[in-house]
Amino acid sequence: MKFGVVQFPGSNCDYDCYYAIKNILKAPVEMIWHKEKEHNLKGYDCIVLPGGFSYGDYLRVGAIARYSPIMTAVIDFALKGGLVLGICNGFQVLTEAKLLPGALIRNECLHFICRQQTIRVENIDTPFTKLYQKGQVLKIPIAHGEGCYYADEETISELENHHQILFRYCDARGEITREANPNGSLSNIAGICNRERNIVGLMPHPERAMEECLASLDGRLLFESIVIQLKQRQRRKFCPET
Amino acid sequence: MWLVKIKVRLKKGVLDAQGKTTQQALLALGFHQVKEGRIGKLIELKLDGGSREEVEKEVRDMSQKLLANPVIEDFDYEIEAREE
Numbered sequence: 001m002k003f004g005v006v007q008f009p010g011s012n013c014d015y016d017c018y019y020a021i022k023n024i025l026k027a028p029v030e031m032i033w034h035k036e037k038e039h040n041l042k043g044y045d046c047i048v049l050p051g052g053f054s055y056g057d058y059l060r061v062g063a064i065a066r067y068s069p070i071m072t073a074v075i076d077f078a079l080k081g082g083l084v085l086g087i088c089n090g091f092q093v094l095t096e097a098k099l100l101p102g103a104l105i106r107n108e109c110l111h112f113i114c115r116q117q118t119i120r121v122e123n124i125d126t127p128f129t130k131l132y133q134k135g136q137v138l139k140i141p142i143a144h145g146e147g148c149y150y151a152d153e154e155t156i157s158e159l160e161n162h163h164q165i166l167f168r169y170c171d172a173r174g175e176i177t178r179e180a181n182p183n184g185s186l187s188n189i190a191g192i193c194n195r196e197r198n199i200v201g202l203m204p205h206p207e208r209a210m211e212e213c214l215a216s217l218d219g220r221l222l223f224e225s226i227v228i229q230l231k232q233r234q235r236r237k238f239c240p241e242t
Numbered sequence: 243m244w245l246v247k248i249k250v251r252l253k254k255g256v257l258d259a260q261g262k263t264t265q266q267a268l269l270a271l272g273f274h275q276v277k278e279g280r281i282g283k284l285i286e287l288k289l290d291g292g293s294r295e296e297v298e299k300e301v302r303d304m305s306q307k308l309l310a311n312p313v314i315e316d317f318d319y320e321i322e323a324r325e326e
Contacts, residue, residue, distance in 0.1 A: 060311055103313040106259045150256055150314055184257060
């Protein structure tokens with residue numbers, strides 16, 4: 001089992017992810033430089049696109065990174081069923097690459113928001129959320145200027161109908177309210193997955209909520225869910241009859 | 243040589259926080275007749291060679307692929323012939 005963290009110029013949560021996976025999760029992880037055009041991601045089981053400001057957010061957030069050399073391999077990996085997690089800027093890159101529907105636009109309030117946020121787990125039937133409980137309220141930090149999720153009405157109802165919304169912004173009691181929505185995201189969307197459930201993007205930073213000293217451990221179960229999923233996959237590979 | 247001006251705008255219905263804020267700033271300055279503000283991008287490119295039709299095809303292709311995101315943005319463009 002191996003994680004890979006992609007580094008774009010301007011990524012700044014790459015080492016947070018690396019640290020969280022290596023030191024807290026104790027799982028094998030390597031950095032992957034974005035220029036590795038020939039990289040086929042062989043031997044990797046989960047690719048993380050980290051947060052940051054890839055290419056200075058020029059043109060549109062995530063728009064330039066989406067055509068980075070490594071992205072050909074990431075798209076191929078994702079379409080073959082590999083697990084891909086996009087956090088914050090990584091989520092923006094995934095929408096630009098059309099691996100996830102919709103787009104992230106400027107926060108309604110115009111502020112760059114950096115604070116602890118409560119989100120509610122909406123679907124636990126995915127490799128990324130299976131260790132949570134449905135309706136569980138998590139404390140996970142957000143740090144973004146362009147986190148307002150937008151998609152047309154048809155796409156939003158498709159996301160709802162196929163249970164692709166994994167996390168919504170909520171208040172401390174788990175209520176989904178207008179006031180609890182930090183950035184104007186439609187339907188309070190904080191994180192979604194594709195229909196096949198192997199690609200996830202979310203604006204909050206689970207890798208920053210994994211240790212007591214960071215005031216929340218609520219991000220751990222996301223990464224631990226992935227590890228469990230990958231271990232199960234490995235077992236199936238070696239003992240296909242079980 | 244061709245000079246291409248591509249205008250990229252947020253689609254109607256997509257929240258334009260920058261446009262709205264700018265409109266409010268103008269109202270605060272006393273420009274009471276400002277009813278709406280929308281902010282987009284102007285991208286100027288110089289292209290070498292080819293016919294107008296070929297340039298137009300290229301510009302549409304690059305706008306759909308990179309310069310605009312069709313989920314949230316519309317684009318239009320002008321193409322001018324320029325001396326070298």
